[in-house]
Amino acid sequence: MASCDQPGLIPYEQALAELLREAQVSAKTETVKLEHAVGRVLAEQSAATVNVPPADNSSMDGYAVDAASIVPGVIYPISQRVVAGHAPSALEPGAVARIFTGAEIPEGANAVVMQEAVTLAPGGVIFGEPVRPGQYVRKAGQDIKRGDIVIPVGTRLQPADIGVLASTGNECLDVFKPLKVAILSTGDELVDPGQPLESGQIYNSNRYVLMALLKKLGMEPVVIGRVQDSLDATVDALLQAAELADCIISTGGVSVGEEDHVRQAVEMVGHINIWRLKIKPGKPLAFGRIKGIPFFGLPGNPASTLVTFCILARPFLLSMQGIKHQRDLSYRLPAGFYRAAGSRQEYVRVRLDGGELVAFGNQNSGVLSSASWADGLAVIPSEIEISKGDMLTFLPFTELLG
Ligand SMILES: Nc1nc2c(c(=O)[nH]1)N[C@H]1C(S)=C(S)[C@@H](COP(=O)(O)OP(=O)(O)OC[C@H]3O[C@@H](n4cnc5c(N)ncnc54)[C@H](O)[C@@H]3O)O[C@H]1N2
Numbered sequence: 040m041a042s043c044d045q046p047g048l049i050p051y052e053q054a055l056a057e058l059l060r061e062a063q064v065s066a067k068t069e070t071v072k073l074e075h076a077v078g079r080v081l082a083e084q085s086a087a088t089v090n091v092p093p094a095d096n097s098s099m100d101g102y103a104v105d106a107a108s109i110v111p112g113v114i115y116p117i118s119q120r121v122v123a124g125h126a127p128s129a130l131e132p133g134a135v136a137r138i139f140t141g142a143e144i145p146e147g148a149n150a151v152v153m154q155e156a157v158t159l160a161p162g163g164v165i166f167g168e169p170v171r172p173g174q175y176v177r178k179a180g181q182d183i184k185r186g187d188i189v190i191p192v193g194t195r196l197q198p199a200d201i202g203v204l205a206s207t208g209n210e211c212l213d214v215f216k217p218l219k220v221a222i223l224s225t226g227d228e229l230v231d232p233g234q235p236l237e238s239g240q241i242y243n244s245n246r247y248v249l250m251a252l253l254k255k256l257g258m259e260p261v262v263i264g265r266v267q268d269s270l271d272a273t274v275d276a277l278l279q280a281a282e283l284a285d286c287i288i289s290t291g292g293v294s295v296g297e298e299d300h301v302r303q304a305v306e307m308v309g310h311i312n313i314w315r316l317k318i319k320p321g322k323p324l325a326f327g328r329i330k331g332i333p334f335f336g337l338p339g340n341p342a343s344t345l346v347t348f349c350i351l352a353r354p355f356l357l358s359m360q361g362i363k364h365q366r367d368l369s370y371r372l373p374a375g376f377y378r379a380a381g382s383r384q385e386y387v388r389v390r391l392d393g394g395e396l397v398a399f400g401n402q403n404s405g406v407l408s409s410a411s412w413a414d415g416l417a418v419i420p421s422e423i424e425i426s427k428g429d430m431l432t433f434l435p436f437t438e439l440l441g
Pocket residue numbers: 224225226228229241242243244245246290291292293294295296299320321322323337338339340341343404405
């Protein structure tokens with residue numbers, strides 16, 4: 040089926056590329072201690088000032104030897120005992136050293152023999168086989184060499200990165216300050232949880248979804264609150280948000296009805312660059328700027344808000360936060376369902392079950408429980424009919440929400 044009923048809709052890939060071009064890295068940085076750095080984005084790199092490990096050391100409990108001097112069957116005296124944390128003395132000629140895992144290899148030794156491979160004898164130790172130079176020795180700098188840049192600028196620090204930075208002796212790091220992201224909820228029908236629900240009203244779930252999404256990204260939500268469905272109220276709220284935040288996200292009011300004021304309001308105080316995408320859910324998404332501050336108008340339907348945040352706002356925000364290489368893992372997995380061809384690229388809420396993707400029964404964009412139930416999104420390209428067994432791209436929420 041041709042997409043002639045959706046003229047002018049922007050394909051996802053085109054919109055994402057334009058967004059990433061628009062994303063300017065925030066210049067605000069701060070210094071934090073290593074224990075507070077997980078999830079933060081490194082703003083300044085430094086070269087390692089030490090080798091890791093700092094010296095050659097043993098990877099086994101056993102005996103440190105000069106490999107060339109070992110003859111199987113001969114008794115060798117044990118001249119010293121080397122434990123981790125204490126500097127050894129040089130190996131005495133014709134002798135070996137008792138050594139433990141992590142202890143420094145004495146000068147004059149170049150190999151370690153595991154204790155299971157030796158026989159203890161009166162006055163020393165006997166080796167059963169010739170010894171290979173270098174065996175069970177972890178060389179100084181085998182992990183990191185002095186002068187190496189271990190973690191590049193723009194890395195969102197994961198536990199292993201923190202460990203690597205600790206191993207090179209860093210106590211504090213320069214990281215980008217968390218982005219402040221304003222959240223506006225448009226709609227006269229919205230009521231906060233905890234309030235009674237009158238006729239015609241609905242609880243505001245998008246605000247809480249967005250706050251949770253932003254917190255998971257280590258960003259700071261700035262709640263502007265509910266905005267009445269009027270042009271003046273929308274303009275006022277947008278201007279207030281532009282004063283307080285690095286990026287603005289609104290939900291609702293971006294479609295084409297008379298009560299949808301967001302686009303017109305943005306155009307009065309800024310401009311819109313992107314509007315209406317060839318995706319489902321999320322068609323009416325708008326992107327622009329207000330007084331230079333980037334603005335996302337996400338569609339109000341709760342599943343549309345979540346999906347468009349994950350696939351469009353999130354990569355934009357992560358770029359602004361300074362992340363250089365975003366690598367979300369995706370998988371190719373067989374569909375366990377049939378879906379008729381659609382005119383927009385669809386993001387179906389699915390679970391991974393028995394090696395195939397199972398779709399939530401009701402994919403309506405007002406049904407947020409579809410996302411709560413799902414493990415992630417299956418991407419169905421436009422104009423393609425999906426039969427059971429067809430391979431689809433699966434974007435797990437573990438990646439999209441992290
Ligand atoms: N004539 C047309 N009508 C619509 C079109 C279209 O192309 N032509 N597009 C539809 C699509 S697709 C979507 S998506 C919606 C999005 O519209 P808006 O972004 O203007 O959203 P609203 O109308 O304000 O709200 C939609 C829906 O979501 C509920 N909502 C809104 N905010 C919240 C919130 N914070 N928490 C919970 N629920 C919320 C709202 O009550 C509505 O039910 O437009 C279609 N219409």
